[in-house]
Amino acid sequence: MKISPSQSWRLKDTLYVLSLGKCKRCGNVFYPYQPLCSVCGSMDIEKIRSKGTGTLIEYTILYQNRDGFEKQVPITAGLIKLDEGIELVAPLTDVEITELKEGVRVEAVLRKVRSDSSNGIIQYGLKFRVINDAGNN
């Protein structure tokens, strides 16, 4: 497993925060951020940060090994609709399977994703957990 430090750093807007683009011309909101609207072609794009909250639409549990992710299997992943209206597929974390239902509220949290065995780089990324109404941490 080789993680490139520059690639990892370059992904800071998608892996550490959910930076969205908001087109000032047509109102399109999209993820990941880029300085060009893929709907209307405008270059007038505001970078905004997603609140990181959304709703679970569907989930699955992945049992298959992928190089570099062996220790994380099984991986629970969900189709999430962010409150800003964007749908994305993302790993879930800290989950009780019984609480995973369509419509449940989720929030993004930073977690370790994988580490590079050759030069010690640890890559972090945003996963989603169910918002527990009883407490907040």
Place this chain on the structure above:
Amino acid sequence: MVSIVASGLIKIDRYYEFSEKDLVIEAYKDLMLKIKDVPSSVDAMIVSSTYSDILSKNLMLAFKLSNKLGVKSPISFRVENGDNGGASILTAYSLVKSGIANSVLLVGVDKFSDYPSKYINDVVSYNLDNEYQYQLGLTPHVYAALLMKRYMKKYKKEYDYFTNWPLKMHENAVENPYAYLKFKVDKKVITDSQLISEPLRLFDIAARADGASVVLITSDDMAKKFTDTPVKIESIFSSNLPIDIANANLNSIKDVSRKAINKISKEAIYEIHDSYSILASLEIESLGLAEEGKALDELENLKVNLGGGLKARGYPGSATAIYQLAELYLQLTGAHPKAMSGPEKGILLSCDDLGNSSYLISLSR
């Protein structure tokens, strides 16, 4: 007009002793045995291969192959389009249609068996968005599983519904000499098979293996030199639109089917990209061959993937589309070892594993 005049293919399998080049030589030998006149040169060689650079450390593959096969060609390049080999068919077709080339040797080759599956799973995940989804450890199977669950909810289906696909594909593959998994399965084998990404099981997924297939495509003027039974490539339609997982819709396949509406008929024979059982169901429905939510209940009435599909004939990356093209050609000329009698039209639906990008190719004899 553009015609297919010859094909050559090998059984899809795990070939530990063969490289990509060796596989292509075997497929080309098969073509040479069947063709009226072996070409000493072609105007172009197009290679459909997705993973040969990453898995075999092999760049300039088209140049290398064109020299090794002894088919001189001034134009040679590889087309990479994820697992969607349809793009290379469009390329070959366009070269002939435009008059740039009178003859194109279209080569499909990919090889999965050299590495353990966890490494292959990593590499096929390069097909995903690499700014987030790939980085977080997801695989395409996650998407297929989510799509499957949404479909089950939308149409109130149980897992049983999906078992119809591998049952039928394995049945179709039994007498196909090119098929990787030439055995029948029963329902229990499917429902008990390994869980990949719930509810997706092993038998819901295409069988990855090694394969090579070659197809010679020429202008009409030149076709008779090579065969008495050319098959015309009538038209190619294409579409790029992201899938809608939440609503279980393959927008690209629906779009390409709409564009090709006049070509689609129940009389034609079909090759579709059944990377997953759920994809097969959605593709058949998007083509309008069955009602939404019912495709896999109506397989007995459909002439789809007669050779066993990706599921049982096997799935060698983007060589798959060239297998599909070669098998349709053999079917339409009556030369397939398992030929049906009389089909005059063939439709090839090629897409990437999740159906974001698609090509629909219509053939007639």
